[in-house]
Every structure is written in structure tokens, then in C-alpha cells.
Amino acid sequence: MNFIIIGAGGVGSFYGVKLLMQGHNVKFIARGENLKYLKNNKLKLTHPDFIFEDYLDVISINELKLVDVNSIDAVFIATKSMSTNEVSEKLSLWIKNKNKIPYFISLQNGVENEDKMANYLPKEFIIGGLTRLIAVHIIKQGFVEAVGEVQTILGSIKPTKHSQEFLEKLKIELDNANTTTILTNNIKLELWKKLIINNGVNAICALLEEKSGTLINKKETSILVYNLMKEAGLASHAVKVNISESDVDEMFELMKKFESIVPSMWVDKKNNRDLELDDICGVVIKNCEKQGLDAPYTRTIATILHMQYSKSRVKK
Ligand SMILES: NC(=O)C1=CN([C@@H]2O[C@H](COP(=O)(O)OP(=O)(O)OC[C@H]3O[C@@H](n4cnc5c(N)ncnc54)[C@H](OP(=O)(O)O)[C@@H]3O)[C@@H](O)[C@H]2O)C=CC1
Numbered sequence: 001m002n003f004i005i006i007g008a009g010g011v012g013s014f015y016g017v018k019l020l021m022q023g024h025n026v027k028f029i030a031r032g033e034n035l036k037y038l039k040n041n042k043l044k045l046t047h048p049d050f051i052f053e054d055y056l057d058v059i060s061i062n063e064l065k066l067v068d069v070n071s072i073d074a075v076f077i078a079t080k081s082m083s084t085n086e087v088s089e090k091l092s093l094w095i096k097n098k099n100k101i102p103y104f105i106s107l108q109n110g111v112e113n114e115d116k117m118a119n120y121l122p123k124e125f126i127i128g129g130l131t132r133l134i135a136v137h138i139i140k141q142g143f144v145e146a147v148g149e150v151q152t153i154l155g156s157i158k159p160t161k162h163s164q165e166f167l168e169k170l171k172i173e174l175d176n177a178n179t180t181t182i183l184t185n186n187i188k189l190e191l192w193k194k195l196i197i198n199n200g201v202n203a204i205c206a207l208l209e210e211k212s213g214t215l216i217n218k219k220e221t222s223i224l225v226y227n228l229m230k231e232a233g234l235a236s237h238a239v240k241v242n243i244s245e246s247d248v249d250e251m252f253e254l255m256k257k258f259e260s261i262v263p264s265m266w267v268d269k270k271n272n273r274d275l276e277l278d279d280i281c282g283v284v285i286k287n288c289e290k291q292g293l294d295a296p297y298t299r300t301i302a303t304i305l306h307m308q309y310s311k312s313r314v315k316k
């Protein structure tokens, strides 16, 4: 199959490399220094189960116009959520007036990426997705480190017979790549369940500069993590997703069993990059407010992190 991966960062490199190793054609879209480096040097990606080291086929998003739309089966979006609008707009220009277009699959955190994509791309071709039980980060230029067993959950936002067939086929390829893929008819619910995890650990780990396991296993902080998760569950009711208490408990238990990791928000803080705060904590606060509720744990952690980071961050 033929894939494009937008965002040759942690998640994008991991999925792209997995597909490459299965013999698929994969084009990566990168930008800035990362693009320059990968055009001339190999990418090394390590996981406890494998090591990959090779050149990638990498282009900029502006070079996308040189790629034949008809030849591509799917485009994965693996940028941070702040880039979704910009990327989707570029994709909409690329597919304009084409009779055959690929599927567009988000692997990002956050529950609003698919809505953002739908402002630019046909709904029948948008696949919501998430990746969990994985921590994968750029350690230095050209070197990506991954851990975790990797579960991918995918679901069309407007299913058709063709999109279901495509997803079945993609599942086989991802499963062959030693990851687990779950197809769902309710991707919105799954995205909110992932938001529970992210709201539970991302901002607080970045704020306290502690790994997820440390906070989950310490009594005082595990109560904070659990309440952050609970607020994400509460927020979901504003958009009629209705996360239950047992969904929250399930996600808490899942994170308890997962290895102790450095979540992406802490990595971004370490690297002086923008944080996905609006798409994680911001969404929880906004949707609690819609119901006349506050989200005090989320608000406190997010506000302190934001203020601390704004002061200490080296201006670009
Ligand atoms: N890392 C992880 O372990 C996990 C991450 N996630 C989620 O997956 C998504 C991706 O995260 P992650 O891999 O950590 O992110 P990274 O920041 O490592 O990678 C994103 C890459 O996309 C690039 N990018 C952004 N916009 C463009 C553009 N317009 N054109 C070309 N390249 C672009 C970025 O470039 P630049 O460096 O210039 O910004 C960066 O290299 C996020 O939503 C995250 O929350 C989910 C589960 C686990």
C-alpha cells in the first residue's frame, strides 16, 4: 500500500517505519531542521523489539503537490493538534478536483481533530484514530526512541462500505507489524477515553517533571491523577459522549499497568516547544463549563503549568 505520514516526529516516525518494514511505500512529510536532516541522513528508531536505521523518503508539505493523489491509499496525520487546521487546509488543496482521494487518518491526541479536518476534507474519507500504550519521542536529531506494546484504535467518522473494507485491510497490515489494532463504530467514545488518560497524566507530569508511574503509584499524587481523569469523563457529557465512572476506572487501571513513561507534554516542555494544553486540558475545562461545572483539578494544573512555562520558556 502507499502511505503519506504528515509529521516525522515521534508517532509519525514510528508508524511510518512500521509500515516501511512491512514493505509498504511510505512518504514522510517534515519541516524545518528535521526535514533538512532527514533529506541527507538516516533515521535511527529503536524499540525494545527492533531497531531501524535507514534513509526515509521525506518531503516538505509544499512538495505534496508533486505527489499523485490517485496513487495514495492513506494519509496519516501525526503532528501535534495545533497543526491540524493548517495541515488539513494544505491537504484540501492537494485533493481539489481529484476523482480518487485517500483516507485521512488522525493519530493525534485530543477529541477535536476530526472536526477540524472535516472543515476541509470530505467526512467519508476521515478516519478518527488514536495510539495508546506507546511512548515515542525524538531524543535528538535523527534518533527516535519508542517503548510500549502499541494499540491503535481506528473508526470512520462517516462510515461507508468502502471505508470499512479499507479499515479491515489496514488492520491486517498494522497487526502484521506487531501492533494491535482495534476497529470501532464509536471512535468519538474512544477518543474521549484516550483524553481521560492524557488529562490524567500529561500536564501534571510536565508540571512536576515526574514520570507517569511515579505519580500514579504515589498515594498523594495518584488521587490527583484520578481526579484529573474523572473531570475528563465529566466533560464528555457536554458533547453527549457520556463517559461512565467505570470507563474512568478502566483508563486509570490501564495506565497503572503501563510502563512509567515521560508523556509527550513533558517532552515538549523539555524541548522548549508549544504544549498541547488547549486540546487536552482546555477541552476538559470548556466542556465542564458548558454544563455549568468547574474542573478544578484540571484548571489548577493547567494554569500553573502554563504560567510556569511562560515564565521559564526561552523565547524562540
Ligand atoms: N509521542 C508520544 O508518545 C505520543 C503522542 N501522541 C500524540 O500524537 C501526536 C504527535 O505527537 P508526537 O509524535 O509526540 O509529536 P512530535 O512533535 O514529535 O512530531 C510532530 C512532527 O510534526 C511536524 N509538523 C508539524 N506541523 C507540520 C507541517 N505543517 N509540516 C510538516 N511537519 C509538521 C513537527 O515539526 P516541528 O518539530 O517543526 O514542530 C514534528 O516534527 C500528538 O497529538 C500527541 O499528543 C499520542 C500518543 C503517544
Ligand SMILES: CC(C)(CO)C(=O)C(=O)O
Binding pocket: 109, 131, 132, 133, 134, 135, 197, 198, 201, 202, 261, 262, 263, 264, 265
Ligand atoms: C500518555 C501517553 C504516552 C499515552 O499513550 C500519550 O498519549 C502522550 O505521551 O501524549
